[in-house]
Amino acid sequence: MANVVVVGAQWGDEGKGKIVDWLSERADVICRFQGGHNAGHTLVIDGKVYKLHALPSGVVRGGKLSVIGNGVVLDPWHLMKEIATIRAQGVEITPETLMIAENTPLILPIHGELDRAREEAASKGTKIGTTGRGIGPAYEDKVGRRSVRVADLADRATLEARVDRALQHHDPLRKGLGFEPVDRDALLAQLIEIADHILPFAAPVWKVLNEKRKAGKRILFEGAQGALLDIDFGTYPFVTSSNVIAGQAATGVGLGPGAIDYVLGIVKAYTTRVGEGPFPTELEDEDGQRLGERGHEFGTTTGRKRRCGWFDACLVRQTCATSGVNGISLTKLDVLDGFETLKICVGYELDGQRYDYLPTAAEEQARCTPIYEEMPGWSDSTEGARSWVDLPAEAIKYVRRIEELIECPVALLSTSPEREDTILVTDPFAD
Numbered sequence: 475m476a477n478v479v480v481v482g483a484q485w486g487d488e489g490k491g492k493i494v495d496w497l498s499e500r501a502d503v504i505c506r507f508q509g510g511h512n513a514g515h516t517l518v519i520d521g522k523v524y525k526l527h528a529l530p531s532g533v534v535r536g537g538k539l540s541v542i543g544n545g546v547v548l549d550p551w552h553l554m555k556e557i558a559t560i561r562a563q564g565v566e567i568t569p570e571t572l573m574i575a576e577n578t579p580l581i582l583p584i585h586g587e588l589d590r591a592r593e594e595a596a597s598k599g600t601k602i603g604t605t606g607r608g609i610g611p612a613y614e615d616k617v618g619r620r621s622v623r624v625a626d627l628a629d630r631a632t633l634e635a636r637v638d639r640a641l642q643h644h645d646p647l648r649k650g651l652g653f654e655p656v657d658r659d660a661l662l663a664q665l666i667e668i669a670d671h672i673l674p675f676a677a678p679v680w681k682v683l684n685e686k687r688k689a690g691k692r693i694l695f696e697g698a699q700g701a702l703l704d705i706d707f708g709t710y711p712f713v714t715s716s717n718v719i720a721g722q723a724a725t726g727v728g729l730g731p732g733a734i735d736y737v738l739g740i741v742k743a744y745t746t747r748v749g750e751g752p753f754p755t756e757l758e759d760e761d762g763q764r765l766g767e768r769g770h771e772f773g774t775t776t777g778r779k780r781r782c783g784w785f786d787a788c789l790v791r792q793t794c795a796t797s798g799v800n801g802i803s804l805t806k807l808d809v810l811d812g813f814e815t816l817k818i819c820v821g822y823e824l825d826g827q828r829y830d831y832l833p834t835a836a837e838e839q840a841r842c843t844p845i846y847e848e849m850p851g852w853s854d855s856t857e858g859a860r861s862w863v864d865l866p867a868e869a870i871k872y873v874r875r876i877e878e879l880i881e882c883p884v885a886l887l888s889t890s891p892e893r894e895d896t897i898l899v900t901d902p903f904a905d
């Protein structure tokens with residue numbers, strides 16, 4: 475397979491960063507195609523920890539081309555800080571190794587302010603629990619045709635016109651929230667200053683990638699968030715503001731849909747969610763506490779405690795379908811070590827009826843009761859296992875049952891945060 479898309483198949487934080495980093499050895503180009511610095515992808519290489527938000531996880535390897543595609547919303551000030559942090563960890567980042575699509579919309583400071591103000595003003599039940607990074611308002615401006623895009627930074631007159639267009643919308647909105655109008659000149663000055671840092675990385679990404687594809691180069695697409703946070707197929711309105719499912723990979727960089735050869739879904743061996751919204755298998759007891767502690771379930775971006783629960787096979791079967799997942803990477807199996815009994819959700823009950831999918835209406839989603847199947851746990855450690863033979867029989871049975879229930883095979887298994895603690899079953903890049 476030439477090109478592989480990696481997507482989260484739950485509510486994010488499935489371990490995409492680790493797997494993208496691992497797979498990037500086999501790839502030539504690694505692209506982000508949606509989301510922004512709401513993402514937090516953690517890589518651990520020989521004990522050294524890298525936390526990436528806007529940068530593709532391929533940057534750490536060196537010798538690869540990393541790409542920020544047009545489907546992303548980009549905060550240029552955040553990006554420059556992140557580049558400085560990662561460079562300080564010894565990683566080389568140059569315009570030869572990082573490209574940003576010229577048609578990428580920018581996240582401006584007013585987007586973050588608006589995002590946070592809305593969240594603060596929201597009442598119980600309407601709060602989303604966003605990362606506060608301005609993602610939603612930036613995407614609103616994109617579809618509203620009033621974004622400032624990377625290419626606009628190159629020309630002063632265009633930049634002024636784009637800023638004025640955005641402010642025509644934002645100033646009345648800010649007035650309604652009791653905010654001062656935007657200081658236009660200060661914003662322009664900030665943009666002009668950052669332009670010199672960003673423009674060296676700007677490129678017609680669609681063209682570069684189409685040429686790479688023709689030249690037989692391997693492209694790895696790095697999804698952010700997870701399918702249940704997708705703007706269309708997630709638990710709306712408790713979602714992010716972009717399409718995160720695999721179909722977005724092509725649109726988000728400017729390749730045709732035929733460019734996608736294999737979709738790898740990243741699936742945590744249990745379930746977590748950060749932020750508000752329905753979560754049928756959520757555990758608010760000792761087991762939930764234990765999953766959170768063993769799995770170090772605190773957000774990479776906001777530091778918030780992640781909600782934890784049992785594995786939901788019904789949901790993952792659904793997300794594997796909406797992303798056309800060919801194989802999954804099952805992560806954090808080691809976190810389940812020592813549980814006497816494990817539960818897997820195989821369907822829901824709602825108003826006396828059984829469902830084999832999550833109903834669409836938010837009100838129904840909130841009332842779904844999970845139907846569980848129980849499996850024996852294992853007491854031996856799976857942590858750091860690098861081959862099937864190192865796994866206890868019950869752990870293998872748990873993995874096999876998951877495959878059956880989600881109707882999708884395991885291609886990779888991850889047993890610790892470390893890059894090399896990964897079991898390869900089927901190479902997504904293999905022909």
Ligand code: GDP
Pocket residue numbers: 482486487488489490491492513514515516517518769774805806807808809888889890891
């Ligand atoms: P992402 O957003 O999908 O990239 O995931 P995050 O990086 O936000 O969260 C996953 C966390 O789990 C990170 O701290 C990883 O280092 C860690 N992790 C990834 N795979 C494994 C695994 O197999 N076992 C354990 N124990 N931790 C893992």
Ligand code: IMO
Pocket residue numbers: 482485486487488512513514515602603604605606607608609610697698699700703712713714715748749750774
């Ligand atoms: P990675 O790539 C987990 C969640 C937020 C909130 C909702 C909307 O690390 O898996 P937003 O700021 O996007 O408008 O917030 O989406 N969210 C994530 N949850 N992992 C992420 O990214 C997330 N990115 C956004 O918590 O519920």
Ligand code: MG
Pocket residue numbers: 486487488513514515516774
């Ligand atoms: Mg994360």
